[in-house]
Amino acid sequence: MKAEIIFTGTELLLGQILNTNAQYLQQTLAALGIDLYFQVTVGDNLERLKEAISQAAKRAGLVIIGGGLGPTEDDLSREALSRAIGVPLEENSKARVITERFFKTRGIAMPSNNLRQAQAPVGSVILDNPVGTAPGLAVENEAVLYVLVPGPPNEFREMVTNQVLPLLREKTGPRATVIKSRVLKLCGISESRVDEMVGPLLHSSNPTLAPTAKFSEIHLRITSKAPDSEKADRMNGEMESKVRDLLGNYIYGSDEETLPEAVGRLLESKNLTLALAEISSGGYLSHMVTSYPGCSGYFKFAVVSGIEGLEELLSVKITGPESAARILAGAVREKAGADIGIALAGGSKTLCPPGSDLTIATSFMEKTLSKKIPVPRSGAAEFRQMAAQLCLVLLWHTLKKM
Amino acid sequence: MKAEIIFTGTELLLGQILNTNAQYLQQTLAALGIDLYFQVTVGDNLERLKEAISQAAKRAGLVIIGGGLGPTEDDLSREALSRAIGVPLEENSKARVITERFFKTRGIAMPSNNLRQAQAPVGSVILDNPVGTAPGLAVENEAVLYVLVPGPPNEFREMVTNQVLPLLREKTGPRATVIKSRVLKLCGISESRVDEMVGPLLHSSNPTLAPTAKFSEIHLRITSKAPDSEKADRMNGEMESKVRDLLGNYIYGSDEETLPEAVGRLLESKNLTLALAEISSGGYLSHMVTSYPGCSGYFKFAVVSGIEGLEELLSVKITGPESAARILAGAVREKAGADIGIALAGGSKTLCPPGSDLTIATSFMEKTLSKKIPVPRSGAAEFRQMAAQLCLVLLWHTLKKM
Numbered sequence: 177m178k179a180e181i182i183f184t185g186t187e188l189l190l191g192q193i194l195n196t197n198a199q200y201l202q203q204t205l206a207a208l209g210i211d212l213y214f215q216v217t218v219g220d221n222l223e224r225l226k227e228a229i230s231q232a233a234k235r236a237g238l239v240i241i242g243g244g245l246g247p248t249e250d251d252l253s254r255e256a257l258s259r260a261i262g263v264p265l266e267e268n269s270k271a272r273v274i275t276e277r278f279f280k281t282r283g284i285a286m287p288s289n290n291l292r293q294a295q296a297p298v299g300s301v302i303l304d305n306p307v308g309t310a311p312g313l314a315v316e317n318e319a320v321l322y323v324l325v326p327g328p329p330n331e332f333r334e335m336v337t338n339q340v341l342p343l344l345r346e347k348t349g350p351r352a353t354v355i356k357s358r359v360l361k362l363c364g365i366s367e368s369r370v371d372e373m374v375g376p377l378l379h380s381s382n383p384t385l386a387p388t389a390k391f392s393e394i395h396l397r398i399t400s401k402a403p404d405s406e407k408a409d410r411m412n413g414e415m416e417s418k419v420r421d422l423l424g425n426y427i428y429g430s431d432e433e434t435l436p437e438a439v440g441r442l443l444e445s446k447n448l449t450l451a452l453a454e455i456s457s458g459g460y461l462s463h464m465v466t467s468y469p470g471c472s473g474y475f476k477f478a479v480v481s482g483i484e485g486l487e488e489l490l491s492v493k494i495t496g497p498e499s500a501a502r503i504l505a506g507a508v509r510e511k512a513g514a515d516i517g518i519a520l521a522g523g524s525k526t527l528c529p530p531g532s533d534l535t536i537a538t539s540f541m542e543k544t545l546s547k548k549i550p551v552p553r554s555g556a557a558e559f560r561q562m563a564a565q566l567c568l569v570l571l572w573h574t575l576k577k578m
Numbered sequence: 579m580k581a582e583i584i585f586t587g588t589e590l591l592l593g594q595i596l597n598t599n600a601q602y603l604q605q606t607l608a609a610l611g612i613d614l615y616f617q618v619t620v621g622d623n624l625e626r627l628k629e630a631i632s633q634a635a636k637r638a639g640l641v642i643i644g645g646g647l648g649p650t651e652d653d654l655s656r657e658a659l660s661r662a663i664g665v666p667l668e669e670n671s672k673a674r675v676i677t678e679r680f681f682k683t684r685g686i687a688m689p690s691n692n693l694r695q696a697q698a699p700v701g702s703v704i705l706d707n708p709v710g711t712a713p714g715l716a717v718e719n720e721a722v723l724y725v726l727v728p729g730p731p732n733e734f735r736e737m738v739t740n741q742v743l744p745l746l747r748e749k750t751g752p753r754a755t756v757i758k759s760r761v762l763k764l765c766g767i768s769e770s771r772v773d774e775m776v777g778p779l780l781h782s783s784n785p786t787l788a789p790t791a792k793f794s795e796i797h798l799r800i801t802s803k804a805p806d807s808e809k810a811d812r813m814n815g816e817m818e819s820k821v822r823d824l825l826g827n828y829i830y831g832s833d834e835e836t837l838p839e840a841v842g843r844l845l846e847s848k849n850l851t852l853a854l855a856e857i858s859s860g861g862y863l864s865h866m867v868t869s870y871p872g873c874s875g876y877f878k879f880a881v882v883s884g885i886e887g888l889e890e891l892l893s894v895k896i897t898g899p900e901s902a903a904r905i906l907a908g909a910v911r912e913k914a915g916a917d918i919g920i921a922l923a924g925g926s927k928t929l930c931p932p933g934s935d936l937t938i939a940t941s942f943m944e945k946t947l948s949k950k951i952p953v954p955r956s957g958a959a960e961f962r963q964m965a966a967q968l969c970l971v972l973l974w975h976t977l978k979k980m
Contacts, residue, residue, distance in 0.1 A: 186788065187790065187799065188617075189604055189614045190608045191607075192605075192759065192799065194598060194601050195601075196596060199595070202592060203592070206593055212591045214618060214619070215591065215618070216617070217617040246791075286770075290770050307960075458864060458869070459862070460861070462864070462865075463864075465861075467860070471860070472930065476883065479879060479891070480880040480881075527873060527877055528871075557869065560865075
């Protein structure tokens with residue numbers, strides 16, 4: 177099966193938005209073994225959108241259009257599709273239910289122009305949208321399947337995963353070539369060191385092995401092309417074993433697993449609890465740690481403040497900026513009755529000081545370790561992300577050895 | 579001048595790479611006032627790349643091709659362009675110097691396949707690449723200007739900025755038009771309500787006015803096309819005034835300003851301080867609020883925990899899940915000695931309960947208000963983002979009226 181993707185949105189062509197939907201959909205199609213030869217982006221213009229649709233239909237059996245399903249007059253995907261395939265629009269009662277439900281659950285009256293969103297070419301199958309007002313749709317015409325998906329990334333992903341993917345799986349059946357990827361996630365090691373260690377494996381052509389660096393993590397993507405899913409999984413598994421033999425000590429997880437999850441699982445399995453004091457990271461570390469669903473089992477509490485606020489909350493006296501992190505790590509552990517106390521502080525007394533250096537202190541079993549970490553010049557947002565990430569890396573490696 | 583962009587690379591179509599080059603080039607063209615109607619991505623396939631080039635030449639006077647200039651056999655941009663325009667390739671001595679220089683300065687012998695990179699259609703102007711092995715090129719044929727730029731993002735950006743931009747500025751001359759945008763950011767109003775209120779302004783063609791929804795914010799982008807920057811600014815300003823007349827009460831900021839910044843500025847100007855108790859949002863609200871650099875002036879502290887942890891920390895007794903948020907908002911305000919206390923809680927006693935409903939309580943001047951908010955089905959990450967966002971919207975509107 178050949179596919180073509182069209183994204184519509186003038187903001188996309190003006191470079192006002194980074195098109196992350198494209199990558200998400202491409203990965204989904206690749207995983208299904210559906211070939212994608214062209215992807216086209218057009219502005220919110222009826223004629224050009226129609227032209228792109230008509231051309232795609234000549235080149236592909238599946239045409240997916242992202243965006244242009246909002247309630248306003250520059251949302252043109254329904255109209256352009258209708259004209260391109262010569263099938264009129266009608267009000268679709270199933271689509272109307274979806275749009276109306278959005279307003280009902282929020283207790284708001286639906287403005288009349290949202291009714292535009294209930295329009296669909298005659299014969300369409302409506303795709304549910306539990307997170308927005310725009311129903312998606314699929315319609316077949318002259319052996320081409322057209323699928324319309326709303327543009328806001330959360331709606332796009334929800335619908336691609338839960339509506340479009342099952343639909344396409346039904347269409348492709350069991351005999352397609354399959355491309356499958358598996359990502360191994362490493363922390364506490366540099367990209368060039370990974371490069372050195374896996375060496376010749378990087379030249380393998382099927383499966384391929386490709387490293388990318390993300391903050392203080394390295395992701396190694398293994399991609400296999402095979403006649404069926406099981407074969408691809410087996411090939412990926414063999415490559416994974418080779419990588420694990422070389423780098424196993426640094427691999428905290430794979431695919432969708434995150435470092436906070438890996439840390440959370442280690443805390444769970446070792447039956448340890450955690451408390452945090454955040455000066456330098458402004459709540460971002462708590463946000464990361466509590467993103468794992470089981471967090472209420474091991475997360476006692478976090479306090480976010482400058483030094484004064486923490487002194488008050490934890491009934492403790494800070495003697496100097498150097499010792500702040502160490503004292504706070506011990507104090508927060510004691511106050512919470514937790515096994516591990518962690519504090520992130522810099523050289524300043526105030527909350528989230530700009531461009532500050534970073535000290536991470538860990539208090540465990542009456543012993544406190546602290547580490548001053550040089551953080552490269554960066555913006556405030558990057559600084560706290562990096563601080564939280566470095567703290568998780570440290571915690572993961574420490575827990576792993578326990 | 580009309581442009582079309584083509585990106586080539588199978589890894590792009592497989593979704594292994596997020597195409598950040600696209601956005602960079604789009605912004606560059608927009609700033610020059612060059613219209614972009616289509617952008618096409620194709621794989622590393624000679625026929626399809628040639629087809630895309632030929633088609634682009636029918637629709638645009640400027641065709642920019644990104645990627646496919648490496649030394650390997652699947653780097654096909656030079657060959658595809660040569661075939662599409664019927665102009666043969668030759669070894670270009672200037673291009674050869676660039677490729678050889680890369681190896682010379684590193685003291686490495688040049689592999690013979692890098693000689694492919696010195697090939698260019700007869701009559702090409704070579705574009706320097708000081709950071710990689712791939713020279714770029716520009717060639718004019720039958721009134722269409724073709725520009726080839728290498729794909730690695732650092733090489734792409736370098737060449738676009740220092741080679742392509744001056745070239746295009748020369749082409750467009752001093753009478754070029756400029757496209758400038760300004761974004762007004764609204765909260766506490768639905769997209770369709772915005773639509774109704776600004777009504778006919780949405781049909782304006784220059785400036786254009788385009789709404790997009792992001793969580794509980796609406797962004798209104800005003801875009802003007804004018805002969806110079808000052809004129810474009812003036813046109814944007816006039817449209818902004820009209821929008822402000824209609825929707826001023828909902829506009830919290832513009833362009834790069836964020837809602838946490840707007841809330842922070844209001845707290846600063848009214849000389850009010852804030853304390854938070856987060857059950858449902860796991861630290862995410864603190865992270866948002868403290869992202870404004872001046873936060874240490876108004877942010878007293880935040881506590882993140884389940885009900886038990888908060889009872890302990892704030893020395894308070896929760897009588898039932900219904901009243902939890904109200905009691906905690908008052909308690910955190912008192913404990914912190916803050917002017918405003920805010921608590922985010924759901925129907926559960928544990929931290930960040932999955933799929934929970936949300937109650938936001940605000941305690942101010944001995945008065946506590948609480949609001950139970952129906953949150954649509956969503957993932958845990960979206961839930962807390964939405965919770966934090968809704969809380970900021972509420973806070974902004976409350977502070978605004980004070």
